[in-house]
Structures are given as structure tokens and as C-alpha cells.
Amino acid sequence: MLEKIKVIGFDADDTLWVNEPFYRQSEMEFAEMLSDYGDEEYINNEFLRFQLANLDRYGYGIKSFILSMIETALFITNNKANISIINDIIDIGKRMIDKPVELLDGVKATLEVLSDKGYTLIVATKGDLLDQERKLNKSGIEKFFHHIEIMSDKTEFSYRKLLKHLDINAEEFMMVGNSMKSDIIPVIDIGGNAIHIPFHTTWIHEQVDSSKDLKFYREMEDISEVVKLFSSY
Amino acid sequence: MLEKIKVIGFDADDTLWVNEPFYRQSEMEFAEMLSDYGDEEYINNEFLRFQLANLDRYGYGIKSFILSMIETALFITNNKANISIINDIIDIGKRMIDKPVELLDGVKATLEVLSDKGYTLIVATKGDLLDQERKLNKSGIEKFFHHIEIMSDKTEFSYRKLLKHLDINAEEFMMVGNSMKSDIIPVIDIGGNAIHIPFHTTWIHEQVDSSKDLKFYREMEDISEVVKLFSSY
Numbered sequence: 104m105l106e107k108i109k110v111i112g113f114d115a116d117d118t119l120w121v122n123e124p125f126y127r128q129s130e131m132e133f134a135e136m137l138s139d140y141g142d143e144e145y146i147n148n149e150f151l152r153f154q155l156a157n158l159d160r161y162g163y164g165i166k167s168f169i170l171s172m173i174e175t176a177l178f179i180t181n182n183k184a185n186i187s188i189i190n191d192i193i194d195i196g197k198r199m200i201d202k203p204v205e206l207l208d209g210v211k212a213t214l215e216v217l218s219d220k221g222y223t224l225i226v227a228t229k230g231d232l233l234d235q236e237r238k239l240n241k242s243g244i245e246k247f248f249h250h251i252e253i254m255s256d257k258t259e260f261s262y263r264k265l266l267k268h269l270d271i272n273a274e275e276f277m278m279v280g281n282s283m284k285s286d287i288i289p290v291i292d293i294g295g296n297a298i299h300i301p302f303h304t305t306w307i308h309e310q311v312d313s314s315k316d317l318k319f320y321r322e323m324e325d326i327s328e329v330v331k332l333f334s335s336y
Numbered sequence: 337m338l339e340k341i342k343v344i345g346f347d348a349d350d351t352l353w354v355n356e357p358f359y360r361q362s363e364m365e366f367a368e369m370l371s372d373y374g375d376e377e378y379i380n381n382e383f384l385r386f387q388l389a390n391l392d393r394y395g396y397g398i399k400s401f402i403l404s405m406i407e408t409a410l411f412i413t414n415n416k417a418n419i420s421i422i423n424d425i426i427d428i429g430k431r432m433i434d435k436p437v438e439l440l441d442g443v444k445a446t447l448e449v450l451s452d453k454g455y456t457l458i459v460a461t462k463g464d465l466l467d468q469e470r471k472l473n474k475s476g477i478e479k480f481f482h483h484i485e486i487m488s489d490k491t492e493f494s495y496r497k498l499l500k501h502l503d504i505n506a507e508e509f510m511m512v513g514n515s516m517k518s519d520i521i522p523v524i525d526i527g528g529n530a531i532h533i534p535f536h537t538t539w540i541h542e543q544v545d546s547s548k549d550l551k552f553y554r555e556m557e558d559i560s561e562v563v564k565l566f567s568s569y
């Protein structure tokens with residue numbers, strides 16, 4: 104099957120570079136700020152509730168995260184907090200945006216090899232375009248990619264749109280990513296190829312029952328193994 | 337020159353559908369909310385200052401607009417306002433997101449004709465992906481477009497990336513839009529074609545000195561004139 108592959112799509116956050124731990128860190132700071140109003144579990148749960156309620160309107164990314172954090176603070180404090188807490192939340196967001204990029208091990212070498220082999224490499228991510236372009240720019244790996252594909256969500260429907268846009272068939276596409284829900288299952292379900300590389304931290308909204316029977320996808324511990332897979336092509 | 341054109345890019349906001357008047361309306365509501373702290377001109381100026389200061393971090397779109405509005409409110413009230421004003425600002429944003437789409441006159445018929453002639457039509461916009469997908473979806477014109485191209489900014493650099501992504505030369509590309517600064521000048525400057533269709537309202541940050549001498553672009557009053565231009569091809 105692999106000989107048909109023309110385009111390899113890479114998820115960005117927690118596949119190419121560290122991301123989720125920064126979100127977790129920001130959530131801990133947020134819970135600390137509101138510690139007079141409830142314990143960390145309660146605050147995290149309310150925050151998640153607002154994030155999910157706002158997902159259709161706001162989508163993914165830091166700006167959405169911050170807007171939901173502001174709404175959660177207003178709710179939890181019943182509009183009684185000092186308004187300066189809003190400034191503190193906005194600062195959390197700006198610090199997240201300004202974070203340096205930490206590439207994951209083996210990423211650069213893997214992209215170099217696959218790029219040399221003539222595959223078209225793209226970033227396929229559902230983050231915010233500006234966040235992701237900024238990270239790609241800081242990362243030094245931009246040159247390996249044909250372009251960034253920002254997807255408002257990673258569903259079968261949106262992968263079909265992506266394939267149409269790339270003018271290729273599903274069997275010509277391979278997706279590499281850390282989320283079973285977003286990077287693997289929908290791609291396999293439309294007839295594409297996928298490699299799952301788990302990351303140690305996964306947002307609760309991305310977690311799925313991994314016992315689902317899925318043929319045709321591969322699990323790897325490290326992105327460098329992707330190169331071995333393609334070594335005979 | 338026109339016989340070389342393969343791809344026609346359409347700006348979205350205020351080219352395909354009404355947008356800027358909704359932003360102006362929200363600014364008026366915002367100035368009204370803060371009328372105890374200054375007149376409309378002062379509040380608008382401070383708001384613009386925050387929007388421009390945040391542009392590199394936040395980019396364009398409703399979420400950025402709302403985050404800058406919140407920061408402006410904190411600044412103007414010197415953190416003294418009732419925190420409920422933040423809720424009111426968040427509501428402005430949600431109402432903007434939920435607005436129905438008003439297509440501009442002639443858009444649908446124009447897209448129909450150009451699509452039938454075999455041109456690849458794309459939306460090339462620097463808004464927020466989710467905002468723009470939602471509007472395209474509500475608009476009923478999604479079927480005419482090959483895909484939406486979200487650009488973090490509309491500079492010569494980003495148009496060059498777009499052409500690379502489309503695998504075409506500049507002379508094979510025609511851009512149609514309402515902003516001289518974003519849709520016309522950078523496209524002409526890299527050797528592409530462009531049609532300017534002014535809209536009655538333009539954000540101050542998009543305004544340029546229109547006396548700049550630019551050959552090779554056309555000015556039209558109405559999108560329907562685009563069809564006449566291509567009628568002999």
C-alpha cells in the first residue's frame with residue numbers, strides 16, 4: 104500500500120512540537136488564581152464545560168482557550184472577582200503565544216529524509232492559523248513543508264475536503280499524529296493511511312476508547328520510526 | 337493576459353458578503369457601554385491602538401477583536417468598571433459570530449458563470465478560519481469554491497506562498513477584492529492580476545493612499561462586471 108503514498112500530513116501540536124503541557128500549566132495557574140472559589144478539580148471541570156460549550160463558536164487555539172477562561176472566571180466568581188483577574192488571564196494567553204517552540208526528538212531528521220525522498224509534506228492541524236504559522240516559523244522546519252493546512256475540525260468530512268483540495272485519493276495520503284480521535288480514526292475510516300505516535304499528555308476532549316478495532320494503522324513510539332517504514336521506497 | 341488565468345481568488349469579507357458594517361456596529365455599542373469614561377472618538381482610538389498592538393499576536397477575526405475590546409475596557413476604566421462589562425463584551429462577540437450571512441449583489445450569479453467556464457475559484461481571506469468556514473457554509477455558495485485559503489496576512493510574501501501552494505505562476509492568478517492594501521497592491525507587485533471592487537466601508541487599518549500608480553489592475557463597481565471581463569474566454 105505504501106508505494107501509492109504521495110502526501111504525508113503531520114499533525115502539529117504534540118506531534119512536531121510540545122504543546123499540551125503548556126496548556127496544562129496554564130490551567131494550573133488559572134486554578135491557583137481562583138483558589139478562593141473552589142478546588143482545582145472543580146475549576147478545571149467548569150473550564151472544560153465552557154470550552155466545550157464554546158467549541159462550535161470559537162474553535163481551537165489559544166484565543167479560544169483564553170476567551171473561555173475569562174467566561175469561566177466570571178461564572179465561578181459570580182461576577183464578584185476584582186476585574187484585574189481578567190488582565191491576569193490575558194497575560195496567561197500572551198505568554199502562551201510567546202513561548203519558544205520545542206521540537207520533539209527526531210522530527211527534523213525524519214522530515215529531512217522524507218522530503219529528500221520526494222514526498223509532499225504538509226502540516227495538517229486544527230489549531231489557530233496564526234499560532235501555528237508562528238510556531239512553524241520559529242521551529243526552523245518550515246522549509247520541509249509544502250504548506251500548512253488548517254482544519255476547523257478533524258472529522259471524516261474535513262479530511263475529505265483536504266483530499267479534494269490536494270487533488271489526491273485517500274490511499275495516496277498518510278497522516279501522522281498523536282491523537283487517535285483527530286489524526287487516525289477519521290483518516291482510516293475514509294480509506295487513508297495513518298501512523299499513531301502517542302504523546303504522554305492528551306487533552307480529555309481528544310481521548311477516545313482506544314480499544315476500537317482499527318486495521319490499517321500503525322502505532323509507533325517515536326517519529327524516527329516513520330523513516331524506517333518508508334526505507335524501501 | 338487574461339487567457340493565462342487558471343485560478344481566481346476572492347476575498348471574503350465585504351467582497352462576497354457584508355462584514356465591516358457589523359464591526360462598526362459593535363464598536364458603537366462598545367463606545368456606548370463606556371460612555372461614562374470618554375467620548376466615542378476617544379474610545380474608538382484607544383480600541384484601534386490595542387487592536388494594532390495585538391495584531392502580531394492575535395491576527396484578524398472576531399476573537400481577536402473581542403480580546404482587544406476587553407483589554408481596552410480594562411485600560412479605559414483603569415480596572416474600575418464593574419466586571420459584568422466583560423460579559424457584555426463577550427456577548428457582542430457571540431452575536432457577531434451568530435449573525436446571518438448577507439451575500440452582496442451579483443455574487444452568486446458571478447460565481448456560477450466563472451465556475452461553469454472552468455476556472456478554479458478559491459476564497460482567499462485573512463479572517464479566522466472558523467468564522468469564514470461558518471459564513472461560507474451559511475452562504476450557500478460553498479459549492480463554487482475549490483477550497484478556502486486562510487492567510488495570516490495578505491502581503492507579497494503570503495501571496496507567493498499561496499501561489500506555491502496552488503502550483504501556479506503569478507500571471508495565472510487573478511485576485512478579486514475590496515481592499516487595495518490587501519487584495520490588490522501585493523498581488524500586482526508580484527506580477528499577478530487583480531480587480532478592485534470598493535465597498536462603502538473600509539477599516540482604517542486597510543486604508544491606503546489610493547493615488548499610488550498601479551498599472552495592470554482594474555476597478556469595478558460591481559462584482560457582476562467580472563463576468564463581462566471574462567466573457568470572451
